[in-house]
Amino acid sequence: MFLPFPTPAGPPGVRGRGAMTPAPLRRVGLVLQPGFSTLALAGVxxxxxxxxxLQNDAVYRSDCLCAAGGPVTSSAGLQVLTQAWTLATDWHAVFVLAAEAGPTDALLSTQLSAWAAQGVVLGGVDAGAAALAAAGLLDALRACADWAQLDSLAEAYPAVAWASGLWEIAPDGQRLSCAGSTASVDLCCAWLAAQHGERVGQELVQALGLKGLRPRDERQRAGYSERRGAGSPKLAEALALMEANLAEPLPTEDVAQLVGVSRRQLERLFKQHLDTLPSRHYLALRLGRAQRLLQQSSQSILQIGLSSGFSSGPHFSNAYKSHFGHTPRDERSQRALAWRGTPTSGDTP
Structure with a gap:
C-alpha cells in the first residue's frame, strides 16, 4: 500500500481586524529510514x-523525505511515497525517523550538517537520533532513543549524554530527540508549546486526546521480553535474577558476581539504562509485587511483607509508605472501599 504525502497545509491565513494576512509557512521534513515506526510517524x-x-502564528506543512525519493517501507509494511531531500526547500525543521541505529550514512550526515549550518531545527525519533549523533550534532547534549538502542548508541557515540527518558529538547531548541512509538507526540507537543505558548500547548494535548504531556524524564517502560532480548545482556541477566529472587533478595555484590561483572560495572549499567541504582530497582520490584498481592490476594499484610523480602512488618510498612506515599494497610482499605463501591474522602485515587 502506498501512502502519498505531504499533508494538507491547514488554515490559509491569520485572522485580523481587517483582511486576512497570510500566515508564515513552516515546512517540516520527515526523513524516513526503512523500517521506521508507523505509529511514531503518525504522532508527528x-x-x-x-x-x-489552534494558533494563527504559523502554518505547518510536512513532507516525507529520503535521499532519492520514492517509496519507503515501514516496520508494518506500509509504503510511504517520499520526495528527494536534495530539492531546494526552506525547511523550518527536519526529523529523522528510524527503528534501528544502522551503519553510518555519510550522505545523510552531510545533509544533516548542511541543514544545521542553515539553522534548521533537527530532531531524531526512535533511533533517528543516531543519525544526528553520527554527524556530530548531539555532542555534549542530552538525547533520547528507544530503550533497546541505548546500549549500542552509548558505545558508538560516547560524546552524547544518552538519557533513558521519553524526550529531550536542547537548551537552544535546535536539537530534539525522543523514544519510539507515542513519545513522538510528547516531543512535538513540548516543542510546539515552546514556540506558541503554554495555552496552545495545553489545547494541543487536549485536541490529541491526551490526559497530559508526559515529562521528558519519565522512564521508558520496557516489556518483560524486551528487557531480556534487547539492550545490555548483562543488565538483562541481572534483572532476571532479581525478579526470580524477590522473596529472598540477593545482595548487589552477589548479583554482580553471578552476572560476571563488578559491582561498579553493574551500577553503571543500571544508571545508564534505568537511571537508578540496582538496590533501588530491586526494592521497587519487591514493592510492586507486594502492591499486587495487597490488591489481588487475601494474604495478611505480614505474610505479603515477608514473602516480598522484608524482615518484619514495620520494615515493610515503612518501605511501602516511603515508596507509594501510603501504608500497606491504607492500600488494603482503599481496595476494600473500591470493591464495596464506597467513595473515599479527598483526592486520593
Missing part, C-alpha cells in the same frame, strides 16, 4: 495537523 503528523487549528 497528527501533532502538526492539530496545531494548525
Amino acid at each position: 503528523l497528527d501533532s502538526l495537523a492539530a496545531v494548525n487549528a
Whole structure:
C-alpha cells in the first residue's frame, strides 16, 4: 500500500481586524529510514495537523523525505511515497525517523550538517537520533532513543549524554530527540508549546486526546521480553535474577558476581539504562509485587511483607509508605472501599 504525502497545509491565513494576512509557512521534513515506526510517524503528523487549528502564528506543512525519493517501507509494511531531500526547500525543521541505529550514512550526515549550518531545527525519533549523533550534532547534549538502542548508541557515540527518558529538547531548541512509538507526540507537543505558548500547548494535548504531556524524564517502560532480548545482556541477566529472587533478595555484590561483572560495572549499567541504582530497582520490584498481592490476594499484610523480602512488618510498612506515599494497610482499605463501591474522602485515587 502506498501512502502519498505531504499533508494538507491547514488554515490559509491569520485572522485580523481587517483582511486576512497570510500566515508564515513552516515546512517540516520527515526523513524516513526503512523500517521506521508507523505509529511514531503518525504522532508527528497528527501533532502538526492539530496545531494548525489552534494558533494563527504559523502554518505547518510536512513532507516525507529520503535521499532519492520514492517509496519507503515501514516496520508494518506500509509504503510511504517520499520526495528527494536534495530539492531546494526552506525547511523550518527536519526529523529523522528510524527503528534501528544502522551503519553510518555519510550522505545523510552531510545533509544533516548542511541543514544545521542553515539553522534548521533537527530532531531524531526512535533511533533517528543516531543519525544526528553520527554527524556530530548531539555532542555534549542530552538525547533520547528507544530503550533497546541505548546500549549500542552509548558505545558508538560516547560524546552524547544518552538519557533513558521519553524526550529531550536542547537548551537552544535546535536539537530534539525522543523514544519510539507515542513519545513522538510528547516531543512535538513540548516543542510546539515552546514556540506558541503554554495555552496552545495545553489545547494541543487536549485536541490529541491526551490526559497530559508526559515529562521528558519519565522512564521508558520496557516489556518483560524486551528487557531480556534487547539492550545490555548483562543488565538483562541481572534483572532476571532479581525478579526470580524477590522473596529472598540477593545482595548487589552477589548479583554482580553471578552476572560476571563488578559491582561498579553493574551500577553503571543500571544508571545508564534505568537511571537508578540496582538496590533501588530491586526494592521497587519487591514493592510492586507486594502492591499486587495487597490488591489481588487475601494474604495478611505480614505474610505479603515477608514473602516480598522484608524482615518484619514495620520494615515493610515503612518501605511501602516511603515508596507509594501510603501504608500497606491504607492500600488494603482503599481496595476494600473500591470493591464495596464506597467513595473515599479527598483526592486520593
